[in-house]
Amino acid sequence: MAQTKFIKKESLSAWLEELGQDHEVLAPRFEGDSIIFRPYDSEKGFFIDREATAPPKKAIFPQSETLLEYSQIKDMENLSKIAMDVKETIPTTSYVVFGNRPCDARGFTMFDRVYLNGEKVDVYYKARRENTYFITLSCEKGEATCFCNAVGSGPSDPSGSDLLMTPVKDGYYIESVSKRGEELLKSSLLTDGSKMKAEADKYKKAANASMNKAPDFTGSPEKLLAVFDNGAFWEEMSDKCISCGACTYLCPTCYCFNITDEANGLKGTRIRSWDNCMSAQFTSEASGHNPRPAKANRLKNRVGHKFSYYPDLHGGVISCCGCGRCIKSCPVGVDIRQIVLSAIAYKPATKKEA
């Protein structure tokens, strides 16, 4: 049975202070015109009144993280002999992500199938995942770019979260979603919330009703493959794209990465960094051959991965959480919904009968 609690709006800061004693708390706040997840600072506060500009990927999948540290050890008796010491650097920081939206937390469930449930477990991801808690805030209403309702989610979807907060009069109704989420509910700032359940349910229902009609992505895996070799289709879809990669960096479900070394004298680190499948170099091979030489090839792969390959491999689940950031922040207005819908609606021109 899920625990239900209530917290007064004015007690949130104090609760974050308390949580900050055992965890690093990430909360969204304004930086310039953007709302970004940053380590919580009581003086700078937080801003949770609308979706953050960028998702809180940092907690589990940092933009750059050290995988290994190596050092060369010279044998002073024989200077040509150098031993190499290599150490793994498994992360130990425990994060609490506060004020993320349901799409942000659900995004990591897309990672989980790949990073945790594949043939090999990604031990760095696993350590961060197990050490990160999500206190998710239900959305009041969908924005024009939101389409979580089209990818199996919704404005109060608890998937991937540990706690779900829903606004009620003077504060928030908090439900534990995961067993470990209950660990975060021990504060004396929280009181019994059972009486607020009806009000929270009403809020969630209204939020669901406010969503735009969900685009119907039924059949996207096979329909995208059907237009795979249609160069004209992908040229048209990628016509505006400038290969900037903003869509991938802002996406809660994009998980591609690069591995590089940084040397510093006899020591160095092996680093994992976000990579971007919209970049021309992403698949460029040493021979000079590039399987995805044009932006049309790359956009096709990005959309194909989310709406065709991933669903094929993972029981039909679309690898998109519908947060809409790729649409909202695209400098040239590429809309992934429209690309998928165009592929679904595409009918090859029929040959005129002679």
Added chain:
Amino acid sequence: MNSNPYLPAMATIQEVIEETPTIKTFRVTLNNPNLKKDFTFGPGQVGQLSAFGIGEATFVINSSPTRMDYLQFSVMKTGEVTSMLHTLSAGDQIGVRAPLGNAFPYEDMKGKDIVFVGGGIGMAPLRTLLLFMLDNRKDYGKITLLYGARSPVDMAFSYELPEWLERDDLDTHLTIDAPFEGWEHNVGLIPNVLLDINPSPKNCVAITCGPPIMIKFTVQALAKLGFEDEQIYTTLEKRMKCGIGICGRCNIGTSYVCQDGPVYTYAQLKKLPNEM
């Protein structure tokens, strides 16, 4: 090999062989005696070699699991990692993440005739299976090897070729693209020489690896000889980083070359999206 799939095992380079002006072969042994004892792989599987300070790149283990004195990797100098690897010499330390990917289905090939068609550095993945089959010779039928390179100096494993040419149980054909003084073997492009050799497709599998353009025309030649798509195997080269099907670089549709490959039948490749 390790519970952390990104942590390379340290190995010591035993020997470096200069194969051609651009290819060096590294014979390495794992430093940890327990890892060394337990290490197994199938012919065709690959490994990531670490050039510490630069990064990693993927190479096939081109020695045979029947000869475990060392693991052998052949490296063509083409970029930053391979250039750094080319500076290493015997006694140097190197990181190895292996084995990765799949192997040739050598069990299913038992009792069949085998045709190997290798071009340039594409001979490396064939070498591992060829040696394995030669070490289990009675399990396989007639074995034909066609190996081609641009010129004799571009031919890797040249120190093994005399033995291969002499063996009665191996039908070896060598070819180069253009005439070369002192060359006593075939001159001509691999697919044309293959047509001249004219192997029978009956109860036979063909295994080819080389530059993409060579593979393309070799597959066409094999089809002309009557080989079905299921009888043709190749190994794919892709840019890879993680080597465990996560980082998203080497996929062709739903197939991750680093994990589901690098060995595919031509029939399997035809089912994948056209994005080689």
